[in-house]
Amino acid sequence: MRNDQFLHLCELTHLKNQTVQLARWPVHKAAGLRILCITDGKFEWSIEGQKHILYPDDVLVICPWQTLGHEAGTLEIGAFEWLTILPEVLEKETDLRLGAWSNLLEGDQKIAGKLLAAPAVLPQFKPVHDIILKIENEIKRAEFAFQTRVNQLIDELLVLIVRQLGQQQNQRRDFSQVFQKLDQLLRADLEHPWTVEEMATIVGFGSTAFTEKVKAYSGFSPLNYLINIRISEAIKQMKTTKKSLTDIALEMGFYSSQHFSSTFKKLTGYTPGQYRKTNIR
Amino acid sequence: MDCIITVDIGTANVKVSAFDLGGKLLGRRKGSYPTFHPQPEHSEQDPEQVFLTVLYVLKNLLNDEVRTHRYRVAMVGFTASMHSVLPVSRQGVPLANAAIWADNRAHYEAAELKKSTHGAAIYEATGTPIHPMSPLTKIAWWARHEPRIFAKTYKFISIKEYVLFQLTGSYLIDYGMASATGLFNIHRLEWETQALDFAGIGASQLSEPVSVFHQVTLLKKEYAQMLGLPASTKLMMGGSDGCLATFGAGVIEEGAATITIGSSGAVRVASRQILQDNQQQFFNYLLTEGHYVSGGPTNSGGGAFEWFAQQFGTSLAHLDYEATTNQLLKEAENTPAGAAGLLFLPYILGARAPLWNANARGVYFGVNINHQRRHFARATVEGIVFEVYSIGKLLEKHRTIDSVYVNGAYASQPFWAQLLADVFGKTVSTNDNPDSASLGTALLMLTNIGVHSSLLEAAKTVKSGQTYRPNTVTHSEYKLLFDLFERLSRQLAEPFEAIAAYQEKLAK
The missing domain is CATH 1.10.10.60 (Homeodomain-like)
Structure with a gap:
């Protein structure tokens, strides 16, 4: 991936782990807004000091001031993928500004920022994995207007997550x-x-x-x-x-x-x- | 033409209704306010927000329904949920939020008083079961846990008294509301010294008790102006929502009962006599002087079913909450009576009448491998109705019950009403006007201004709606199951203690 074209997309990574590895996944902070999706296995992580057990298709959204990792630093067997976005402004108690690449309206970005400010676990939220795959394919193939497509897909990802977060509030x-x-x-x-x-x-x-x-x-x-x-x-x-x-x-x-x-x-x-x-x- | 206005200050919202002098509903508006739970045992409401909401809703109703049709407001009357209490300073400023009926902070004070030598005498004098719901035990809690607030408190008043104080500047409480405080002698119609002593206050720290018919004509000019009412508008005290809902269902003499199932529930009967109960299982509240409403409340009404729907409606994730609830109720309805031998004890919030055991917990009993979700749905509804019946059955030891009127969001639904008819083995009717507390208040006012010659005559004007007759075959099945329900509830007393203690330990 050519980083210079996507300064706002700083990571897009898959991690597949076949043996338990010690000291590989300590509690840490992300560089930007990290969206992570479990694709295989089972993980017991601490998210902002709270214990969570995660299964395939569970999605995490973490801000840079929040922590994530295994309490003992162990990387358990399984696979997950994540992408990290670097918005122009992403700070605690400040309005979120994604940057010129995003087509989300200013007011919607603010609302998104407010909802994303708390660490979020979206259980069984499959669409995230599909969009991450699409983004990856676009970048790999580098076809006509792929940059635009990637930016659109990131917007779409954020919209889906924010809507799901809201709906999670009122389900049941x-x-x-x-x-x-x-x-x-x-x-x-x-x-x-x-x-x-x-x-x-x-x-x-x-x-x-x-x-x-x-x-x-x-x-x-x-x-x-x-x-x-x-x-x-x-x-x-x-x-x-x-x-x-x-x-x-x-x-x-x-x-x-x-x-x-x-x-x-x-x-x-x-x-x-x-x-x-x-x-x- | 003249109309009257009722203001019903309930747990979740205030409902303001306009009636013509024939008792016909002209219009209604509501406005809701939240309940706060700053600590697990606390259930509180902000008196300022409640008062603002009353003003807002009253003003809208007057503008939309009364003035547009050129009605003149002959009188405004009030009713409210029982048992709320808040401390106010000499200036009338609230020193804390109001603790409402569901507030359980005073459970130690209640347990202590119930065990003490004064417990039985205070119950006998006041008619209010010794329970954390009653202002008596809540005031004792303030005395012990908030001494600084307690020392500054000029008066302890209910939300209804606060609203009336704001409107008029006087501290008055009607006999109906007073009779649910645990502090009021229902025989002598004055504050009860033994209870005041336990609470640690004097009678001057409570409002002046007056008749439910008492009128105040001192609406402050600022409110008169904003509402567009003459300052001389008559405000009538009115009573408590529990008693007025019974009266508004047309029940004022012996022979009939009302069953309310909303989020919680109650069974009530009316009489000219106080119900003598040395087991302290029933309340005796005043409708007016010489008219009593007795009965028992339960914590688990529709709330227990809502809990079930929230926890076990998950495989219907494509439906929203209301659709899920309706779907589960349909499943329950389509499952034969008795839920294939599955039995539910609905004490997920502890038990009030008739067990009065805060440590009781919910139980599904008799689960076997053939039971499906629909059986659980059916058993849940049946368990809730069994608990209501256990109150009704005990009441029948003291009063004859020939006819039953149902109200509340759940009991008035056909499925629930039929189930109540089958379990009670009695004919059950809904009321034409489902908002019986407001109608009861209106009838009280119409009697006061002379439209009706007596409360009895007023009650006769209440029209019933649907009627449900018991199915005798189902009724005998339910008799067998109910016997088991009662035995289980009694026999589990000791395990209930143990599990409640364990749960309390975990919560710490």
């Missing part, structure tokens, strides 16, 4: 659990400028079905529910801290104190100033 859950999960995610980052698309992807739905389901289950549209959490959290802050209203507004994800004030009045009947005065005499 009733919607009340999906909603509870959504509530936790929103609460964990109220400052974030959430969009409906982002919320939908994270819990594994398309935005149309998501909006309908949220409305039917909760009585709220997704954005109205978010506002409801933001204002209730703001109320708690106003009652229990000495923070300024502007600080509270920004922490709760309102872009200005005017925006906060008008939303607050609409929902509670009071302006934030009046409300604070009435409740903390």
Whole structure:
């Protein structure tokens, strides 16, 4: 493989191991975003300190700040393959930017980054192996426009993984659990400028079905529910801290104190100033 | 034209409904809020979010259904889930989230009180079984585990009281809600000293108990303005959702029972008398002065089936969760009664009535090599219904039950309703209006404003829906199986202790 043409694709490797080898697979970090697929055998690895047993067609996605390997360093019998992508920006708590080679929209890249930030194990996810094979063939044959094809295939791989990650969230859950999960995610980052698309992807739905389901289950549209959490959290802050209203507004994800004030009045009947005065005499 | 509004503050959501003075439903809106589990035994809700949701849903209903049809709001009435409690400061600021009925943090306090010499007397006086669900034991927990919060607490109130306090500025609790706190003397209608002593508080740290018919006309002007209601709008206290759901099913006199199976379940009867039970198996809650609703709750209703569907619906991975559940229910329905001799004890969340054993655990009994998933699906549903029947059967020692009304998301489904009819050996009916807690609240209000001359007359206006008659052959089969179900539940008491202790050890 000619590395100069694919600076963003830094590894594409198969590993087939026929005898147990000591000190060959210690816990380590990847250089970039690593997508790994088991093709044969059984592996007991530690992923971010958590023990996992992996079988063929299980897929791992690991960010450079996460660790992977066998606790004693042993390489067990079996085979796996991986590719490592080097995005332009891939850092903890920062928006993912893949680079000019990707055709994914900026907003979608951000959503992908958020979902990929936790180490992921996708059990029995066969499509990954097929795409890795295709990428490999394209590079080997080097036919017309193969670079474009490879970039498209990497995009496709990421799209499939992100969708699967979302769906993994809601499989075998009733919607009340999906909603509870959504509530936790929103609460964990109220400052974030959430969009409906982002919320939908994270819990594994398309935005149309998501909006309908949220409305039917909760009585709220997704954005109205978010506002409801933001204002209730703001109320708690106003009652229990000495923070300024502007600080509270920004922490709760309102872009200005005017925006906060008008939303607050609409929902509670009071302006934030009046409300604070009435409740903390 | 006049209408009335009911606000039902439930476990998962608030439902706000508008009724005309004939009791006809004009419209309904809901809004949900989450339950938090910051620690395994804790189940909490944020009172601020609940209140905001009440305002939001109420405002939407008023805008969409009431004002557009030029109705005048004659009265707003309230009902809510029982047993929630939160501490507030002198300024009315919540000092913690509300612990709801499912919160189990006070299990040591409950066990201790139950064993003590005061346990039986407190149960007799308050009508509330000694259990971690009751605010009595939860307040004792705060006293012991959160002394700083406890010291700052001006009052301990339920979510419903918090909503009313926000709207009006006064701390009031209706007799119905009070009767489910474990702190209220249901004979004398005042806070019970023995219980207050155990909780470590004085009566001034609770709201003032008033009749369910009590009206407040002090809607704060800011809320009146945002809701578009006159500040003189009458707010009626209303009662608890458990009692009002029974009343809303048309049950207020002896002879009938209601069965609720939602995510959990309960069997309830109504009477003018308190049910005397020296085994402490049943609750006695107040519908209003002189009207009691007695019965027993279970932890495992539809929730136990949902658990089953989540764990064992996997080979249907191409279906989403709801389709999986429906598919499993179909399999269960198409499997003959008795599940080929497979029996399920549904205590996956421990047992409330009638065992009252938090250490009870789930069991599939009698598994043989011919049992398939459909038998497990059938046995799961039958086990849940058996537990409900075990409550009903015990209740029959104290009350005659001629007719049964079912409600809740599961019990009102035809398959479940028929199964209940077959196991109970009684005719079972659904109600025309499935939301019986709201209807019960509406009927209470309509009686209060004089549309109905009495609660009895009001209850007579409730219409029933589908009727299910028991199959006598199936019923006698179920009698045999139920006998085994009861024996197993009793005989496993000792192994239940052992496995629960082992599970607790592992969890640490």
